[in-house]
Amino acid sequence: MARFYLTTAIDYANGDPHLGHALEKIGADAICRFHRQMGDDVWFLIGMDEHGQKVARTAAEAGLEPQAFVDRVAERFTATWRVLGISHDQFIRTSTPTHHEAVQRLLDRIFATNPDDFYERSYTGMYCVGCESFKQPADIVDGKCTLHPTRTLEEVTERNWFFRLSRYAPALKAHLAAHPEFLAPATRRNEILALLDQGLDDISASRSRFAWGVPFPRPLSTGEPQTTYVWFDALPNYWTAQFFPGSKAEWPATVHVVGKDITRFHTVIWPAMLMAAGLPLPERVWAHGFISLGGERFSKSAGVKLELDEAIARFGTDAFRYYLLRDIPFDGDGSFSWERFEAVYTSELANGIGNLASRTTAMIEKYCAGVVPAGAAGDVDTADLADYAAARRALDGSRGFLVHEALEAIQRTIGRANQHIQDTKPWALAKDPANRAQLERVLATLARQLARQAVYLAPVMPEKAEALWRALGGPGTAGGTKFVTAERIDCTGWRVSKGEGLFPRPEPTGLR
Ligand SMILES: [Zn+2]
Secondary structure: OOEEEEEEOOEEOOOOOOHHHHHHHHHHHHHHHHHHHHOOEEEEEEEEEOOOHHHHHHHHHOOOOHHHHHHHHHHHHHHHHHHOOOOOOEEEEOOOHHHHHHHHHHHHHHHHHOHHHEEEEEEEEEEEOOOOEEEOHHHEEOOEEOOEOOOOOEEEEEEEEEEOHHHHHHHHHHHHHHOHHHEEOHHHHHHHHHHHHOOOOOEEOEEOOOOOOOEOOOOOOOOOOOEEOHHHHHOOHHHHHHHOOOOOOOOOOOEEEEEHHHHHHHHHHHHHHHHHHOOOOOOEEEEEOOEEEOOEEOEOOOOEOOOHHHHHHHHOHHHHHHHHHHHOOOOOOEEEOHHHHHHHHHHHHHHHHHHHHHHHHHHHHHHHOOEOOOOOOOHHHHHHHHHHHHHHHHHOEEOEOOHHHHHHHHHHHHHHHHHHHHHHOHHHHOOOHHHHHHHHHHHHHHHHHHHHHHHHHOOOOHHHHHHHHHHHOOOOOOOOOOHHHHHOOOOOOOEOOOOOOOOOOOOOOOOO
16 A cells, blocks of 8 residues: 655634635545545645744734634634545644654754754844745835735844755755656746755744744753744644654655645755755645635735635535636636636536436436346446546646546546437337347446446545435445446446435526
8 A cells, every 4th residue: 555645734823714725625635535545545634833923913912822822723724624524634733742842853853963054143134924934125025025915024133043044955956856746836846946046045943032932942052042933843744743642644745735835935945954854855745826716816914805604605515625626726726706616516516417317316216126237338438447547647646636637537427428328318218128238238337437426526525426326326435435446346236216416406696
Protein backbone atom coordinates (compact mmCIF):
# COMPACT_ATOMS: atom_id res chain seq x y z
CA MET A 1 0.00 0.00 0.00
CA ALA A 2 1.41 3.37 -0.98
CA ARG A 3 1.67 5.90 1.79
CA PHE A 4 -0.22 9.13 1.01
CA TYR A 5 0.15 11.92 3.58
CA LEU A 6 -1.72 15.04 2.49
CA THR A 7 -1.85 18.33 4.35
CA THR A 8 -3.77 21.53 3.68
CA ALA A 9 -2.79 24.97 4.84
CA ILE A 10 -3.74 25.43 8.46
CA ASP A 11 -6.38 28.14 8.63
CA TYR A 12 -5.64 31.40 10.32
CA ALA A 13 -7.78 31.80 13.42
CA ASN A 14 -8.81 35.39 13.02
CA GLY A 15 -12.20 34.99 11.36
CA ASP A 16 -14.85 32.61 10.14
CA PRO A 17 -14.47 29.97 7.44
CA HIS A 18 -15.26 31.33 3.98
CA LEU A 19 -15.60 29.99 0.48
CA GLY A 20 -11.84 30.08 -0.14
CA HIS A 21 -11.20 27.84 2.90
CA ALA A 22 -14.05 25.59 1.76
CA LEU A 23 -12.67 25.14 -1.76
CA GLU A 24 -9.26 24.06 -0.43
CA LYS A 25 -10.67 21.60 2.11
CA ILE A 26 -13.24 20.11 -0.28
CA GLY A 27 -10.60 19.68 -2.99
CA ALA A 28 -8.14 18.10 -0.55
CA ASP A 29 -10.90 15.88 0.84
CA ALA A 30 -11.81 14.63 -2.63
CA ILE A 31 -8.13 13.88 -3.34
CA CYS A 32 -7.77 11.94 -0.06
CA ARG A 33 -10.98 9.98 -0.53
CA PHE A 34 -9.86 9.22 -4.07
CA HIS A 35 -6.52 7.87 -2.84
CA ARG A 36 -8.23 5.73 -0.20
CA GLN A 37 -10.23 4.14 -3.01
CA MET A 38 -7.02 3.72 -5.01
CA GLY A 39 -5.93 1.57 -2.06
CA ASP A 40 -3.38 4.00 -0.62
CA ASP A 41 -2.65 4.35 3.07
CA VAL A 42 -3.93 7.91 3.52
CA TRP A 43 -3.29 10.36 6.35
CA PHE A 44 -5.18 13.64 5.92
CA LEU A 45 -4.14 16.56 8.11
CA ILE A 46 -5.92 19.90 8.46
CA GLY A 47 -5.94 22.39 11.32
CA MET A 48 -5.66 25.88 12.70
CA ASP A 49 -2.85 28.43 12.75
CA GLU A 50 -3.63 30.14 16.03
CA HIS A 51 -0.72 32.41 16.91
CA GLY A 52 0.38 35.82 15.74
CA GLN A 53 -0.24 39.45 16.33
CA LYS A 54 -3.41 39.61 14.27
CA VAL A 55 -5.08 36.87 16.33
CA ALA A 56 -4.02 38.50 19.60
CA ARG A 57 -5.46 41.81 18.42
CA THR A 58 -8.73 40.35 17.20
CA ALA A 59 -9.08 38.49 20.51
CA ALA A 60 -8.46 41.70 22.46
CA GLU A 61 -11.07 43.50 20.36
CA ALA A 62 -13.53 40.73 21.23
CA GLY A 63 -12.62 41.10 24.92
CA LEU A 64 -11.21 37.58 25.15
CA GLU A 65 -7.95 35.90 26.10
CA PRO A 66 -6.25 34.60 22.94
CA GLN A 67 -6.72 30.95 23.94
CA ALA A 68 -10.43 31.36 24.60
CA PHE A 69 -10.76 33.22 21.33
CA VAL A 70 -8.99 30.58 19.20
CA ASP A 71 -10.97 27.82 20.95
CA ARG A 72 -14.14 29.44 19.68
CA VAL A 73 -12.79 29.94 16.17
CA ALA A 74 -11.60 26.31 16.03
CA GLU A 75 -15.10 25.18 16.97
CA ARG A 76 -16.62 27.19 14.12
CA PHE A 77 -14.15 25.72 11.64
CA THR A 78 -14.66 22.13 12.80
CA ALA A 79 -18.44 22.60 12.64
CA THR A 80 -18.11 23.75 9.03
CA TRP A 81 -15.85 20.80 8.12
CA ARG A 82 -18.41 18.45 9.66
CA VAL A 83 -21.22 19.94 7.54
CA LEU A 84 -19.04 19.72 4.43
CA GLY A 85 -18.17 16.07 5.07
CA ILE A 86 -14.40 16.63 5.32
CA SER A 87 -12.79 13.27 6.16
CA HIS A 88 -9.58 14.48 7.82
CA ASP A 89 -7.70 12.05 10.07
CA GLN A 90 -6.15 14.72 12.25
CA PHE A 91 -6.96 18.30 13.20
CA ILE A 92 -3.87 20.09 14.47
CA ARG A 93 -3.96 23.29 16.49
CA THR A 94 -0.77 25.30 16.91
CA SER A 95 -1.75 26.54 20.38
CA THR A 96 -1.37 23.02 21.85
CA PRO A 97 1.60 22.09 24.08
CA THR A 98 2.57 19.12 21.87
CA HIS A 99 3.00 21.47 18.92
CA HIS A 100 4.96 24.01 21.00
CA GLU A 101 7.40 21.38 22.20
CA ALA A 102 7.90 19.93 18.74
CA VAL A 103 8.50 23.37 17.16
CA GLN A 104 11.17 24.03 19.77
CA ARG A 105 12.67 20.63 19.01
CA LEU A 106 12.83 21.53 15.31
CA LEU A 107 14.49 24.89 16.03
CA ASP A 108 16.96 23.21 18.40
CA ARG A 109 17.72 20.78 15.62
CA ILE A 110 18.62 23.68 13.31
CA PHE A 111 20.87 25.17 16.06
CA ALA A 112 22.54 21.76 16.41
CA THR A 113 22.83 20.89 12.71
CA ASN A 114 23.73 24.29 11.25
CA PRO A 115 24.77 26.54 14.17
CA ASP A 116 25.36 29.54 11.85
CA ASP A 117 21.87 29.50 10.41
CA PHE A 118 20.42 31.53 13.28
CA TYR A 119 22.04 34.83 14.22
CA GLU A 120 21.00 38.08 15.96
CA ARG A 121 20.30 41.25 14.08
CA SER A 122 18.47 44.56 14.35
CA TYR A 123 16.01 45.24 11.62
CA THR A 124 13.76 48.12 10.60
CA GLY A 125 11.10 47.57 8.00
CA MET A 126 7.53 48.01 6.95
CA TYR A 127 5.50 45.31 8.61
CA CYS A 128 2.10 44.09 7.38
CA VAL A 129 0.03 42.65 10.21
CA GLY A 130 -2.21 41.05 7.54
CA CYS A 131 0.69 39.01 6.13
CA GLU A 132 2.55 38.78 9.45
CA SER A 133 5.67 39.73 7.53
CA PHE A 134 7.91 42.61 6.54
CA LYS A 135 7.12 43.82 3.04
CA GLN A 136 9.67 44.54 0.36
CA PRO A 137 9.28 47.71 -1.77
CA ALA A 138 7.95 45.63 -4.69
CA ASP A 139 5.04 44.47 -2.51
CA ILE A 140 4.06 47.99 -1.45
CA VAL A 141 1.77 50.20 -3.53
CA ASP A 142 0.68 53.63 -2.27
CA GLY A 143 2.18 52.81 1.11
CA LYS A 144 0.00 49.70 1.50
CA CYS A 145 0.59 45.97 1.21
CA THR A 146 -0.71 44.81 -2.18
CA LEU A 147 -2.49 41.88 -0.50
CA HIS A 148 -4.00 43.99 2.29
CA PRO A 149 -4.94 47.36 0.81
CA THR A 150 -7.19 48.20 3.78
CA ARG A 151 -4.42 47.83 6.38
CA THR A 152 -1.77 50.35 7.31
CA LEU A 153 1.84 49.17 7.19
CA GLU A 154 3.75 49.68 10.41
CA GLU A 155 7.38 50.70 10.66
CA VAL A 156 8.92 48.25 13.08
CA THR A 157 12.44 48.10 14.52
CA GLU A 158 13.45 45.01 16.44
CA ARG A 159 16.43 42.96 17.49
CA ASN A 160 15.60 39.38 16.57
CA TRP A 161 16.90 35.98 15.76
CA PHE A 162 17.44 35.80 12.01
CA PHE A 163 17.43 32.74 9.79
CA ARG A 164 20.10 32.58 7.08
CA LEU A 165 17.63 31.92 4.26
CA SER A 166 19.98 33.55 1.73
CA ARG A 167 22.38 30.62 1.75
CA TYR A 168 19.65 28.18 0.64
CA ALA A 169 18.81 29.76 -2.75
CA PRO A 170 21.22 27.53 -4.73
CA ALA A 171 20.08 24.34 -2.97
CA LEU A 172 16.42 25.23 -3.49
CA LYS A 173 17.03 25.93 -7.18
CA ALA A 174 18.82 22.63 -7.55
CA HIS A 175 15.97 20.84 -5.83
CA LEU A 176 13.34 22.42 -8.10
CA ALA A 177 15.42 21.51 -11.15
CA ALA A 178 15.93 17.91 -10.05
CA HIS A 179 12.30 17.48 -8.94
CA PRO A 180 9.98 19.34 -11.31
CA GLU A 181 7.01 17.76 -9.53
CA PHE A 182 8.07 19.41 -6.25
CA LEU A 183 6.06 22.51 -7.11
CA ALA A 184 3.10 22.50 -9.49
CA PRO A 185 1.29 23.86 -11.45
CA ALA A 186 4.16 25.05 -13.65
CA THR A 187 3.12 28.72 -13.46
CA ARG A 188 3.84 28.63 -9.73
CA ARG A 189 7.18 26.91 -10.25
CA ASN A 190 8.24 29.60 -12.70
CA GLU A 191 7.36 32.33 -10.18
CA ILE A 192 9.49 30.69 -7.52
CA LEU A 193 12.41 30.08 -9.89
CA ALA A 194 12.32 33.77 -10.83
CA LEU A 195 12.32 34.66 -7.13
CA LEU A 196 15.29 32.39 -6.44
CA ASP A 197 17.19 33.94 -9.36
CA GLN A 198 16.99 37.30 -7.58
CA GLY A 199 18.53 35.76 -4.47
CA LEU A 200 16.96 35.52 -1.04
CA ASP A 201 17.11 37.81 1.98
CA ASP A 202 17.58 36.41 5.46
CA ILE A 203 14.39 36.54 7.48
CA SER A 204 13.47 37.17 11.05
CA ALA A 205 12.70 33.99 12.98
CA SER A 206 11.58 35.55 16.24
CA ARG A 207 9.70 38.52 17.60
CA SER A 208 10.09 40.67 20.66
CA ARG A 209 7.36 42.40 22.74
CA PHE A 210 4.82 39.80 21.93
CA ALA A 211 3.84 36.72 23.93
CA TRP A 212 1.09 34.89 22.02
CA GLY A 213 3.13 32.21 20.34
CA VAL A 214 5.78 29.54 20.83
CA PRO A 215 8.65 30.73 23.06
CA PHE A 216 11.82 30.79 20.92
CA PRO A 217 14.10 28.12 22.44
CA ARG A 218 17.02 30.55 23.04
CA PRO A 219 17.01 34.09 24.43
CA LEU A 220 18.96 36.86 22.68
CA SER A 221 22.53 37.46 23.91
CA THR A 222 21.01 40.35 25.90
CA GLY A 223 18.99 37.77 27.82
CA GLU A 224 15.73 38.94 26.29
CA PRO A 225 13.33 36.05 25.62
CA GLN A 226 11.66 36.06 22.21
CA THR A 227 8.63 34.51 20.60
CA THR A 228 8.93 32.37 17.48
CA TYR A 229 7.88 34.23 14.34
CA VAL A 230 4.46 32.94 13.36
CA TRP A 231 5.56 31.31 10.08
CA PHE A 232 8.38 29.47 11.89
CA ASP A 233 5.71 28.11 14.18
CA ALA A 234 2.97 27.48 11.58
CA LEU A 235 4.94 25.75 8.80
CA PRO A 236 6.35 23.02 11.08
CA ASN A 237 2.80 21.80 11.87
CA TYR A 238 3.11 19.36 8.97
CA TRP A 239 6.07 17.81 10.77
CA THR A 240 4.91 18.23 14.40
CA ALA A 241 1.62 16.42 13.59
CA GLN A 242 3.42 13.05 13.90
CA PHE A 243 4.14 13.66 17.60
CA PHE A 244 0.48 13.87 18.63
CA PRO A 245 -0.94 10.80 20.38
CA GLY A 246 -2.67 8.52 17.88
CA SER A 247 -1.23 10.25 14.83
CA LYS A 248 -0.12 8.09 11.94
CA ALA A 249 1.37 11.04 10.07
CA GLU A 250 4.72 9.98 8.66
CA TRP A 251 7.21 12.60 7.54
CA PRO A 252 7.82 13.57 4.75
CA ALA A 253 4.40 14.62 3.54
CA THR A 254 3.35 13.36 0.12
CA VAL A 255 1.76 16.68 -0.78
CA HIS A 256 1.08 20.07 0.79
CA VAL A 257 -2.09 21.53 -0.74
CA VAL A 258 -1.90 25.31 -0.34
CA GLY A 259 -3.22 28.50 -1.90
CA LYS A 260 -1.06 30.18 -4.49
CA ASP A 261 -0.54 33.20 -2.20
CA ILE A 262 1.52 31.13 0.25
CA THR A 263 3.52 29.07 -2.24
CA ARG A 264 6.65 31.02 -1.40
CA PHE A 265 6.44 30.08 2.28
CA HIS A 266 5.98 26.40 1.39
CA THR A 267 8.59 26.13 -1.35
CA VAL A 268 11.29 28.49 -0.07
CA ILE A 269 11.15 29.09 3.69
CA TRP A 270 9.79 25.70 4.75
CA PRO A 271 12.18 23.54 2.67
CA ALA A 272 15.09 25.78 3.74
CA MET A 273 14.15 25.18 7.39
CA LEU A 274 14.02 21.45 6.75
CA MET A 275 17.40 21.49 4.97
CA ALA A 276 18.84 23.43 7.88
CA ALA A 277 17.49 20.82 10.29
CA GLY A 278 18.76 17.93 8.14
CA LEU A 279 15.24 16.64 7.50
CA PRO A 280 13.72 15.38 4.24
CA LEU A 281 11.59 17.76 2.16
CA PRO A 282 7.91 17.22 1.36
CA GLU A 283 7.52 15.33 -1.92
CA ARG A 284 5.39 17.99 -3.53
CA VAL A 285 3.54 21.25 -3.06
CA TRP A 286 0.32 21.72 -4.99
CA ALA A 287 -0.83 25.33 -5.34
CA HIS A 288 -4.51 25.79 -6.04
CA GLY A 289 -5.91 29.10 -7.23
CA PHE A 290 -8.39 31.55 -5.79
CA ILE A 291 -12.13 31.57 -5.93
CA SER A 292 -13.67 34.97 -6.43
CA LEU A 293 -17.14 36.42 -6.28
CA GLY A 294 -17.93 38.89 -9.02
CA GLY A 295 -14.21 39.06 -9.81
CA GLU A 296 -13.14 39.93 -6.25
CA ARG A 297 -11.02 37.69 -4.11
CA PHE A 298 -12.62 36.41 -0.92
CA SER A 299 -11.01 37.98 2.03
CA LYS A 300 -12.10 39.23 5.37
CA SER A 301 -10.16 42.45 5.14
CA ALA A 302 -11.55 43.34 1.71
CA GLY A 303 -15.08 42.65 2.94
CA VAL A 304 -15.88 40.19 0.15
CA LYS A 305 -17.90 37.36 1.55
CA LEU A 306 -20.63 34.96 0.78
CA GLU A 307 -22.53 33.09 3.45
CA LEU A 308 -21.22 29.54 3.23
CA ASP A 309 -24.31 28.21 4.98
CA GLU A 310 -26.53 29.77 2.35
CA ALA A 311 -24.52 28.25 -0.49
CA ILE A 312 -24.55 24.81 1.16
CA ALA A 313 -28.29 25.02 1.87
CA ARG A 314 -29.16 25.84 -1.75
CA PHE A 315 -28.88 22.26 -3.08
CA GLY A 316 -27.25 20.41 -0.18
CA THR A 317 -23.64 19.62 0.77
CA ASP A 318 -22.83 17.19 -2.02
CA ALA A 319 -24.17 19.41 -4.80
CA PHE A 320 -22.12 22.28 -3.37
CA ARG A 321 -18.98 20.11 -3.31
CA TYR A 322 -19.66 18.94 -6.85
CA TYR A 323 -20.27 22.42 -8.22
CA LEU A 324 -17.10 23.89 -6.71
CA LEU A 325 -14.85 21.06 -7.85
CA ARG A 326 -16.42 20.81 -11.30
CA ASP A 327 -16.49 24.53 -12.07
CA ILE A 328 -13.32 25.85 -10.39
CA PRO A 329 -10.22 24.25 -11.92
CA PHE A 330 -8.09 22.99 -9.02
CA ASP A 331 -4.94 24.28 -10.74
CA GLY A 332 -6.20 27.80 -11.40
CA ASP A 333 -8.62 30.55 -10.49
CA GLY A 334 -12.37 30.51 -10.74
CA SER A 335 -15.42 32.40 -9.77
CA PHE A 336 -18.51 31.47 -7.79
CA SER A 337 -21.85 32.38 -9.30
CA TRP A 338 -25.36 31.43 -8.24
CA GLU A 339 -26.38 31.22 -11.91
CA ARG A 340 -23.59 28.76 -12.73
CA PHE A 341 -24.32 26.77 -9.56
CA GLU A 342 -27.95 26.35 -10.60
CA ALA A 343 -27.02 25.59 -14.22
CA VAL A 344 -24.49 22.88 -13.24
CA TYR A 345 -26.90 21.42 -10.70
CA THR A 346 -29.72 21.23 -13.21
CA SER A 347 -27.81 19.93 -16.22
CA GLU A 348 -25.33 17.54 -14.60
CA LEU A 349 -26.96 16.42 -11.35
CA ALA A 350 -30.76 16.66 -11.73
CA ASN A 351 -30.93 15.98 -15.50
CA GLY A 352 -27.64 14.06 -15.64
CA ILE A 353 -26.80 11.36 -13.11
CA GLY A 354 -30.07 11.87 -11.17
CA ASN A 355 -32.26 11.29 -14.19
CA LEU A 356 -30.09 8.40 -15.39
CA ALA A 357 -30.41 6.66 -12.02
CA SER A 358 -34.18 7.07 -11.77
CA ARG A 359 -34.79 5.95 -15.37
CA THR A 360 -32.54 2.92 -15.03
CA THR A 361 -33.92 1.71 -11.70
CA ALA A 362 -37.49 2.31 -12.95
CA MET A 363 -36.85 0.18 -16.05
CA ILE A 364 -35.22 -2.61 -14.03
CA GLU A 365 -38.23 -2.61 -11.72
CA LYS A 366 -40.69 -2.61 -14.59
CA TYR A 367 -39.04 -5.11 -16.93
CA CYS A 368 -37.04 -7.33 -14.54
CA ALA A 369 -39.02 -7.26 -11.28
CA GLY A 370 -36.34 -5.08 -9.71
CA VAL A 371 -33.44 -7.53 -10.14
CA VAL A 372 -30.47 -6.57 -12.33
CA PRO A 373 -30.27 -9.13 -15.17
CA ALA A 374 -27.06 -10.74 -16.41
CA GLY A 375 -25.44 -9.17 -19.46
CA ALA A 376 -21.92 -9.25 -20.87
CA ALA A 377 -19.72 -6.16 -20.98
CA GLY A 378 -19.29 -4.44 -24.33
CA ASP A 379 -18.12 -1.32 -26.12
CA VAL A 380 -19.82 1.00 -23.65
CA ASP A 381 -17.89 -0.57 -20.79
CA THR A 382 -14.63 -0.35 -22.71
CA ALA A 383 -15.17 3.34 -23.39
CA ASP A 384 -16.12 3.96 -19.74
CA LEU A 385 -12.99 2.22 -18.49
CA ALA A 386 -10.84 4.50 -20.65
CA ASP A 387 -12.53 7.51 -19.03
CA TYR A 388 -11.94 6.09 -15.56
CA ALA A 389 -8.28 5.53 -16.39
CA ALA A 390 -8.17 9.22 -17.34
CA ALA A 391 -9.90 10.13 -14.06
CA ARG A 392 -7.26 8.22 -12.10
CA ARG A 393 -4.40 9.84 -14.02
CA ALA A 394 -5.90 13.25 -13.21
CA LEU A 395 -5.65 12.55 -9.49
CA ASP A 396 -2.87 10.03 -8.92
CA GLY A 397 -0.31 12.84 -8.75
CA SER A 398 1.48 12.01 -12.00
CA ARG A 399 0.09 15.18 -13.57
CA GLY A 400 -0.83 16.97 -10.36
CA PHE A 401 -4.24 16.97 -8.69
CA LEU A 402 -6.77 17.91 -11.33
CA VAL A 403 -10.09 17.19 -9.65
CA HIS A 404 -12.03 19.06 -12.36
CA GLU A 405 -10.51 16.81 -15.03
CA ALA A 406 -11.49 13.68 -13.14
CA LEU A 407 -15.06 14.96 -12.89
CA GLU A 408 -15.09 15.75 -16.58
CA ALA A 409 -14.06 12.17 -17.35
CA ILE A 410 -16.82 10.80 -15.07
CA GLN A 411 -19.28 13.18 -16.70
CA ARG A 412 -18.45 11.61 -20.08
CA THR A 413 -19.57 8.21 -18.78
CA ILE A 414 -22.89 9.73 -17.66
CA GLY A 415 -23.42 11.26 -21.10
CA ARG A 416 -22.55 7.90 -22.65
CA ALA A 417 -25.09 6.08 -20.49
CA ASN A 418 -27.87 8.51 -21.37
CA GLN A 419 -26.89 8.18 -25.03
CA HIS A 420 -27.01 4.38 -24.69
CA ILE A 421 -30.61 4.61 -23.49
CA GLN A 422 -31.54 6.80 -26.44
CA ASP A 423 -29.76 4.55 -28.92
CA THR A 424 -31.19 1.26 -27.66
CA LYS A 425 -34.69 2.41 -26.55
CA PRO A 426 -35.26 -0.27 -23.89
CA TRP A 427 -39.00 0.56 -23.75
CA ALA A 428 -39.27 -0.42 -27.43
CA LEU A 429 -37.21 -3.59 -26.92
CA ALA A 430 -39.54 -4.56 -24.06
CA LYS A 431 -42.52 -4.76 -26.41
CA ASP A 432 -41.23 -7.87 -28.19
CA PRO A 433 -40.12 -10.97 -26.19
CA ALA A 434 -37.77 -11.80 -29.07
CA ASN A 435 -35.64 -8.83 -27.92
CA ARG A 436 -35.44 -10.02 -24.33
CA ALA A 437 -31.73 -10.88 -24.38
CA GLN A 438 -30.87 -7.51 -25.86
CA LEU A 439 -33.07 -5.69 -23.33
CA GLU A 440 -31.36 -7.47 -20.45
CA ARG A 441 -27.95 -6.69 -21.84
CA VAL A 442 -28.81 -2.98 -22.06
CA LEU A 443 -30.16 -2.86 -18.50
CA ALA A 444 -27.18 -4.81 -17.13
CA THR A 445 -24.85 -2.35 -18.87
CA LEU A 446 -26.68 0.66 -17.45
CA ALA A 447 -26.57 -0.83 -13.93
CA ARG A 448 -22.80 -1.41 -14.25
CA GLN A 449 -22.29 2.11 -15.52
CA LEU A 450 -24.22 3.55 -12.57
CA ALA A 451 -22.38 1.35 -10.09
CA ARG A 452 -19.01 2.58 -11.38
CA GLN A 453 -20.27 6.16 -11.35
CA ALA A 454 -21.30 5.75 -7.70
CA VAL A 455 -17.83 4.44 -6.81
CA TYR A 456 -15.98 7.17 -8.72
CA LEU A 457 -18.26 9.99 -7.57
CA ALA A 458 -17.93 8.95 -3.91
CA PRO A 459 -14.81 11.12 -3.33
CA VAL A 460 -16.69 14.23 -4.44
CA MET A 461 -20.26 13.41 -3.38
CA PRO A 462 -19.88 10.89 -0.55
CA GLU A 463 -23.51 10.90 0.59
CA LYS A 464 -25.21 10.96 -2.80
CA ALA A 465 -22.89 8.20 -4.00
CA GLU A 466 -24.10 6.00 -1.13
CA ALA A 467 -27.74 6.85 -1.88
CA LEU A 468 -27.16 5.78 -5.49
CA TRP A 469 -25.32 2.64 -4.36
CA ARG A 470 -28.23 1.71 -2.05
CA ALA A 471 -30.73 2.33 -4.88
CA LEU A 472 -28.73 -0.11 -7.01
CA GLY A 473 -28.60 -2.68 -4.20
CA GLY A 474 -24.78 -2.80 -4.21
CA PRO A 475 -22.89 -4.69 -1.47
CA GLY A 476 -21.07 -2.69 1.24
CA THR A 477 -20.58 0.95 0.36
CA ALA A 478 -19.62 2.91 -2.75
CA GLY A 479 -16.90 4.80 -0.88
CA GLY A 480 -15.57 1.56 0.58
CA THR A 481 -15.24 0.01 -2.88
CA LYS A 482 -11.76 0.17 -4.38
CA PHE A 483 -11.49 1.42 -7.95
CA VAL A 484 -9.81 -1.81 -9.00
CA THR A 485 -12.93 -3.69 -7.84
CA ALA A 486 -15.22 -1.28 -9.65
CA GLU A 487 -13.37 -1.98 -12.90
CA ARG A 488 -14.70 -5.55 -13.02
CA ILE A 489 -18.00 -4.93 -11.31
CA ASP A 490 -20.92 -7.22 -12.16
CA CYS A 491 -24.33 -6.17 -10.83
CA THR A 492 -26.18 -9.37 -11.78
CA GLY A 493 -28.77 -10.18 -9.12
CA TRP A 494 -28.61 -6.80 -7.35
CA ARG A 495 -32.05 -5.75 -6.17
CA VAL A 496 -32.73 -2.14 -7.11
CA SER A 497 -35.11 0.24 -5.39
CA LYS A 498 -36.26 3.42 -7.02
CA GLY A 499 -36.53 5.46 -3.84
CA GLU A 500 -36.56 9.23 -3.87
CA GLY A 501 -34.85 11.13 -6.63
CA LEU A 502 -31.15 11.80 -5.95
CA PHE A 503 -31.28 15.41 -7.14
CA PRO A 504 -34.75 16.97 -7.26
CA ARG A 505 -35.16 19.57 -9.98
CA PRO A 506 -34.77 23.03 -8.48
CA GLU A 507 -37.75 25.21 -7.71
CA PRO A 508 -37.54 28.33 -9.83
CA THR A 509 -36.18 31.03 -7.53
CA GLY A 510 -35.33 33.75 -10.01
CA LEU A 511 -31.80 34.98 -10.43
CA ARG A 512 -29.99 36.60 -7.58
ZN1 LIG B 1 -0.19 42.06 3.74
